[in-house]
Every structure is written in C-alpha cells, then in structure tokens.
Amino acid sequence: MNLIQIKDLSFDYPTKKETLKHINIDVNQGTFTCIVGENGSGKSTLVKCILGLNKGYTGEIIKPERVGYLPQKSDIQSNFPASIEEVVMSGTIGNNINSIFYKKEDKENAKKIMQELEIYNIRKKCFADLSGGQQQRVLIARALCATKKIIILDEPTNGLDPTIAIQIYKLLDTLKKNDNITILMVSHDVERALKYADNVIELVNGEISFSGKPSDYKIGGDN
Amino acid sequence: MVQTVIEMMSHTFIQRAVLVGSLVSLCAALLGVTLVLKRYSMIGDGLSHVGFGVLTIATALGATSPLYIAIPIVAISAIVLLKTGNNGKIKSDSSIALISSSALAAGVAVTSITTGMNTDVCNFMFGSILAMNEGDVYLSLVISIIVTILFIIYYRKLFLVTFDENFAIASGLKAKRYTSLIAVLTALVIVIGMRMMGVMLISSIIIFPALTSMLVFKSYKKVVISSAIISVISFLIGIYLSYLYNISTGATIVLVNLTIFVLFYIIEKIKNY
Numbered sequence: 001m002n003l004i005q006i007k008d009l010s011f012d013y014p015t016k017k018e019t020l021k022h023i024n025i026d027v028n029q030g031t032f033t034c035i036v037g038e039n040g041s042g043k044s045t046l047v048k049c050i051l052g053l054n055k056g057y058t059g060e061i062i063k064p065e066r067v068g069y070l071p072q073k074s075d076i077q078s079n080f081p082a083s084i085e086e087v088v089m090s091g092t093i094g095n096n097i098n099s100i101f102y103k104k105e106d107k108e109n110a111k112k113i114m115q116e117l118e119i120y121n122i123r124k125k126c127f128a129d130l131s132g133g134q135q136q137r138v139l140i141a142r143a144l145c146a147t148k149k150i151i152i153l154d155e156p157t158n159g160l161d162p163t164i165a166i167q168i169y170k171l172l173d174t175l176k177k178n179d180n181i182t183i184l185m186v187s188h189d190v191e192r193a194l195k196y197a198d199n200v201i202e203l204v205n206g207e208i209s210f211s212g213k214p215s216d217y218k219i220g221g222d223n
Numbered sequence: 224m225v226q227t228v229i230e231m232m233s234h235t236f237i238q239r240a241v242l243v244g245s246l247v248s249l250c251a252a253l254l255g256v257t258l259v260l261k262r263y264s265m266i267g268d269g270l271s272h273v274g275f276g277v278l279t280i281a282t283a284l285g286a287t288s289p290l291y292i293a294i295p296i297v298a299i300s301a302i303v304l305l306k307t308g309n310n311g312k313i314k315s316d317s318s319i320a321l322i323s324s325s326a327l328a329a330g331v332a333v334t335s336i337t338t339g340m341n342t343d344v345c346n347f348m349f350g351s352i353l354a355m356n357e358g359d360v361y362l363s364l365v366i367s368i369i370v371t372i373l374f375i376i377y378y379r380k381l382f383l384v385t386f387d388e389n390f391a392i393a394s395g396l397k398a399k400r401y402t403s404l405i406a407v408l409t410a411l412v413i414v415i416g417m418r419m420m421g422v423m424l425i426s427s428i429i430i431f432p433a434l435t436s437m438l439v440f441k442s443y444k445k446v447v448i449s450s451a452i453i454s455v456i457s458f459l460i461g462i463y464l465s466y467l468y469n470i471s472t473g474a475t476i477v478l479v480n481l482t483i484f485v486l487f488y489i490i491e492k493i494k495n496y
Contacts, residue, residue: 048389051389051392051393052392052393053389053392053393067393069389069390069393071387071389071390075387075389076386076387077260077386080260080385080386080443081260081436081437081440081441081442081443081445081446082382082386082441082442082443083441083442083443083444086382086442086443086444087386090379090382090383090386090387090390091390091394093379093380093383093391093394093396094393094394094395094396097394097395097396100375100376100378100379101379102379124442125441126441126442128441129441142390146393146394
C-alpha cells in the first residue's frame with residue numbers, strides 16, 4: 001500500500017529555476033526509503049514540499065494527514081531551554097490542535113515512546129545539554145508522538161560520530177520492523193543508507209537519476 | 224521599610240503605578256521569553272520608538288486619549304516589522320532600525336513645530352510614574368488580562384513555534400499567525416508600559432527577565448515562570464527604591480533587573496565551577 005505518492009512534482013525557488021523536476025515517487029507502508037544525492041541536489045527541498053513547508057509546487061503529493069518529522073540539526077537552536085519531556089510532548093500538539101492542555105492519552109503515549117527509546121529516565125534533563133545522538137533520539141520520539149505511521153528525517157546522522165550514526169540507523173530499522181513504521185530519510189551518507197534502506201532514490205540536479213533496490217545502486221557510478 | 228511602603232501606597236498615583244506596572248511587567252516577561260528565543264528582542268525597542276512617534280504627534284495635535292490612537296498604529300507596525308523582516312531583501316534588524324528611527328524622527332519633528340520639547344515629551348522618553356490616569360489604568364488592566372489569557376491558551380503552540388517552526392507547520396499549525404500574535408501582543412504591552420517606563424527603557428523589561436531566567440533554568444516552563452516572578456519583583460523593588468531615593472522609576476527598575484541578572488550570572492558560574 002502506498003503511503004506517500006508523488007506525481008510529476010516540480011518546484012522552483014524564486015531565485016533558482018527548476019530546483020525539482022518531474023519527480024515521481026511511491027513510498028510503501030512499512031518500508032525504509034532513503035533519498036541520497038550531493039549537496040544542492042534538491043533532497044531537502046523535496047522533503048519540505050512533502051511536509052507543506054514549500055508552497056507553490058506543481059504536480060501532486062498524496063500523503064497521510066499526520067507525518068512525523070525530524071528536521072536538520074541546524075534548524076534547531078542549540079541553546080534552547082527545554083526539557084526532553086517538553087520537546088517530546090510538543091510532537092502531540094498536531095493531534096489535538098484546538099486543545100489548551102495536553103490530553104491524558106497524549107501524555108501516556110509520549111511516556112511509552114520515551115520508554116521505548118530509552119530516554120524516559122532522563123526526561124527532566126535539558127535538551128540542549130544532550131549529546132548529538134541523544135538529541136536525535138529525542139527528536140525521533142517527538143516525530144513518533146505526531147504519528148506512528150510515517151516519519152520523515154532530514155539528514156539525521158549529520159555531524160554525528162560514526163558509532164552514534166550506526167545506533168540511529170539501527171533504531172530506525174527496529175522501529176520499522178517492530179512497529180511497521182514507514183521511514184523516509186534524506187541522507188548523503190550513502191554507504192550506511194544502502195545497508196539499512198529497502199529502497200534508494202538518488203537525486204541529481206533536482207531529477208531522479210536512480211530509484212530501486214540498494215543492491216542495484218552503484219556508489220559514484222553511472223546509475 | 225514597612226512604614227515607607229505604607230506611606231508610599233497611600234498615594235493614589237503610586238497605587239495606580241503599582242497595579243499597572245506589575246501587570247505590564249508580568250505580560251512583558253511572558254512575551255519576552257518567546258521574543259528572546261526567536262531572536263526578536265529588538266522588536267520591543269523598535270515598537271517603543273513607533274509608540275513615541277504616535278503618542279507625541281497625537282498629543283501635539285491635541286488628542287485627549289493618545290493611547291487609543293497609539294495602540295492600533297503600533298500593533299500594525301508590529302506586523303509590518305515582521306513582514307519586512309521576513310521578505311529577504313531587508314533583514315529583521317535593519318527593518319527595526321529603519322522604522323524606529325523614522326517614527327522617532329517624525330515624533331520629534333512634529334513636536335518641535337507644535338508644542339516644542341516640553342515635559343510631556345521628556346516623560347515619554349524616560350517615563351513618569353505620574354503619567355497614568357484612571358482611564359489608562361482600566362485600559363492597562365483589560366489589555367494585561369487579555370495578554371495573559373492568550374498566552375496561557377496558546378502556551379503549547381507558542382513553545383512549538385519558538386522551538387521548531389518547521390515542525391510546527393508540518394504539525395498543521397499556522398506558525399506565522401502565532402508569530403504575528405506575539406508581535407501584536409508585544410505592541411499592546413509596549414504602549415501601555417512605555418508611559419511609565421519610558422521609550423528608552425521599556426524594551427529592557429521584555430529582555431532582562433527572560434535572559435536572567437535562561438541563565439539558571441533549563442526548561443521552558445521554568446524559564447517562563449521565573450521570568451514572570453523576576454519581572455514583577457524587579458518592578459516592585461524598583462518602584463520602592465525610586466520612591467525612597469527619588470530616582471526615575473523606569474531607570475531604577477532597569478537597574479534592579481540588571482542587578483538580578485548579574486546575581487544569576489554569578490550563581491550560574493559558581494554552580495558550574
């Protein structure tokens with residue numbers, strides 16, 4: 001079953017012509033899809049179109065109403081005074097947008113997710129004081145609070161120690177296998193992406209140059 | 224000390240100032256946390272200059288209730304400041320500098336032509352505890368209650384929009400709407416607070432409590448609560464010292480805020496030593 005369908009998507013920034021050109025992608029439920037490509041190839045732009053952050057594209061994007069999202073590290077203020085619990089709970093806001101306070105079921109759901117991701121015992125700690133890997137765990141927990149159907153991650157292992165990066169990939173793999181969560185990830189870390197992803201999509205200058213199984217993809221080769 | 228407080232509170236103008244000042248300090252602190260974290264600290268400064276321009280022109284033209292004229296104009300300016308700051312060609316800090324200096328210049332020019340730089344203008348610049356009349360008190364009361372209630376209602380959303388605007392949009396929130404709401408509420412607080420605090424000093428009660436709290440507290444909720452407490456306490460100590468030593472109220476409040484900031488800074492340094 002297709003969870004995300006992108007049909008003939010094209011997008012231009014006002015200052016740059018044809019950032020994305022005629023993109024067609026199907027993301028099936030319970031799969032791990034990785035979008036790879038050089039810097040400036042249009043990976044993050046594509047994610048922002050899917051999330052509704054970039055308006056004015058042509059074509060069609062069919063996606064679930066709720067999508068979990070993990071932004072690039074640079075989008076988060078490094079010294080923001082917020083506890084882990086506050087950050088994770090904020091993921092539930094979209095589920096009860098008109099409510100003034102958090103609902104009991106949202107609190108219980110967030111607790112369960114924090115326990116699953118082994119951050120419950122440190123929930124009162126400041127987000128800014130955590131290591132890069134722990135921060136990503138917290139942001140994955142927040143994304144899962146929004147929905148347990150699909151999470152979209154924009155360069156989640158950027159700037160992380162290789163050992164920590166592997167832990168993040170393993171965590172995503174476990175979430176996919178145990179909870180049937182669909183994962184759509186943007187990364188320039190091609191080698192590790194090929195190891196864990198079910199499908200790979202490569203973007204070159206805003207166009208899809210490869211879409212298929214990791215085993216068919218040639219790193220640095222002519223795909 | 225108790226005797227001085229009783230004597231101080233026997234004056235009607237001080238009762239008014241304590242009521243309005245406490246409420247304005249509370250509201251400024253609540254909004255200040257978001258403004259500082261979203262790097263909009265200087266918006267308070269810019270809006271106070273716009274407020275000065277409008278109030279002086281309205282007064283020079285003989286308006287009996289200049290606050291009622293200033294409120295909508297400063298609120299519109301807040302939206303314009305945000306829009307121009309986001310349009311890419313003019314950066315936020317430049318747009319604040321442009322609008323605030325232009326408004327200040329317009330106010331000074333019109334005043335020079337009409338009434339001249341009299342005591343009223345001086346009061347707008349540096350604040351006066353005598354500036355609040357009964358109508359101002361009621362207006363301030365209503366605005367403060369509205370600001371506090373809206374802050375409580377939108378607390379969760381303001382947190383999310385401040386922490387991660389993209390995630391907020393992806394969650395279905397109209398992020399720009401909440402940023403505009405904060406700007407308009409800030410405009411309201413600035414206008415009702417600037418007559419007592421002064422144009423030059425009002426932005427400090429927005430910035431200081433939030434910065435001070437962030438030195439010690441590491442959760443958003445604690446920072447918000449601490450800012451509100453620090454702001455109101457600074458105001459009360461400030462107005463007391465101002466009465467006791469006959470110093471400008473606005474300046475004393477800012478200096479109390481500065482002292483608390485330095486104390487918190489030292490505490491933080493000792494804690495991390």
